[in-house]
Amino acid sequence: MKSYPLRAWLATTILVCALSIATRPAYATEPDVSEPGWNQDGAGVGIWVPIPGSENHFGQAPATGPVDRFIYEARLACTGGDSTIFPACATVMPSCSTGANDPDGEPGTAIYWYRASKEVVPIAWYYFSGPECIHGEKPRDxxxxxxxxxxxxxxxxxxxxxxxxxxxxxxxxxxxxxxxxxxxxxxxxxxxxxxxxxxxxxxxxxxxxxxxxxxxxxxxxxxxxxxxxxxxxxxxxxxxxxxxxxxxxxxxxxxxxxxxxxxxxxxxxxxxxxxxxxxxxxxxxxRAKTNLYADNCIQNPQGIGC
Known part of the structure; x- marks a missing residue:
């Protein structure tokens, strides 16, 4: 998988977050993370893939385009005995866990990418790449x-x-x-x-x-x-x-x-x-009360009703 400089990835992340507020419609359910989004030019539009066991999300699955015959999954890396299997964990984890490779000094999450063929049933996942350190939470809607x-x-x-x-x-x-x-x-x-x-x-x-x-x-x-x-x-x-x-x-x-x-x-x-x-x-x-009187008020001004 092609790797990008951290600053460039962060800039892309900020742009995607901003666009998610201004232009991205609210989803009734989260989009299918196994199928990255693509625009008509074949470029990724920033589907956010959740990482089980972490609050972080990765901003773009490492697919080669909308016709890629594989689907991808992010998994937590460098846990338990992973360091024996992947010596790269010893290189990635110290700076990732302390935030030394992040401009804001925020600790990151180490992940592996796994992939599986869309055509194989039942689905079978295989290690694809990593470990790599990622930063940033899923953009808020x-x-x-x-x-x-x-x-x-x-x-x-x-x-x-x-x-x-x-x-x-x-x-x-x-x-x-x-x-x-x-x-x-x-x-x-x-x-x-x-x-x-x-x-x-x-x-x-x-x-x-x-x-x-x-x-x-x-x-x-x-x-x-x-x-x-x-x-x-x-x-x-x-x-x-x-x-x-x-x-x-x-x-x-x-x-x-x-x-x-x-x-x-x-x-x-x-x-x-x-x-x-x-x-x-x-x-x-x-209540209104009406009474009839026979007195002539001219003759008897003091009469009842006069």
Whole structure:
């Protein structure tokens, strides 16, 4: 296998890590590490091969191209009695374990490469090359990590609750229409997650009304609206008729859907909803009483009803 200078390999590793954040799609499962990735020019695109027993990953299997008839596997090297079989371990391990061959002084992992023919079943692995010292962890999929915790951040966002209004209010009449409505706004929150600029948007999409007398309506997309003064008492989509007098409170829960962007990228949905309760609105329900009187108030200004 052709060996590359350590600095060149590190530079390639950094480039691959950066591209994995900016352009590499998140995989539902890890790509098949036995089949290195290749671009249309026949050059490797940096499939990361896990090494059993180590947190490190090797950045490129030593295949000769997309038509290579072999598959490759990285294995920990220079453990146990390997030094007797591979005298090269005595040369590789001292500098690898101390980090002497790494610009950052980080210890590395010694590996062997094994290979097997794609055409042979059952698969049979044979030693191919090594030992060699490698450095670097598998590139983090930053987008996937943000997606895993964005719902928690959404629930923590200080979303301002909707305000409630009523007509008439704060007093209304039993048996008459009482119009209520909610005023909620779309809100955005900027934060930094894993070094990336994230913008969360909370959009009100539904409302659950509790009229205070045991009647609950919703969730509904209807938020209502105030009426002109001359139309108070008309029925609306959110109005309610109270059948008993007394003091009560109207409660409202507004359901916000969330979305987010990373570094001004595309809008992505946030699972779940933010359910934000509004401050209760006090309301007093009165009854109207009508009486008929026969007194002439002109003749008897002190009469009942005058």
């Amino acid at each position: 930053i987008l996937a990590e943000i997606a895993a915790s964005i719902a928690h951040e959404f629930q923590r966002s200080p979303i301002v609750a909707a305000t409630i209004g009523s007509q008439p209010g704060p007093h209304t009449l039993r048996g008459k229409e009482t119009n209520v409505w909610a005023e909620a706004t779309t809100q955005t929150f900027n934060l930094t997650m894993l070094g990336q600029q994230v913008t969360i948007t909370a959009t009100p999409t539904a409302y659950t009304w509790n009229y205070g007398d045991g009647t609950i309506w919703g969730p509904t997309p209807t938020h209502g609206a105030p009426l002109h003064q001359d139309r108070i008492g008309e029925q609306t989509q959110t109005s309610h008729i109270y059948t008993k007098t007394g003091h009560l409170t109207i409660n409202l829960t507004t359901h916000f859907n969330g979305s987010y962007t990373v570094n001004n990228g595309p809008q992505l949905p946030i699972p779940g909803q933010g359910n934000i309760a509004s401050p209760p609105l006090p309301l007093t329900v009165w």
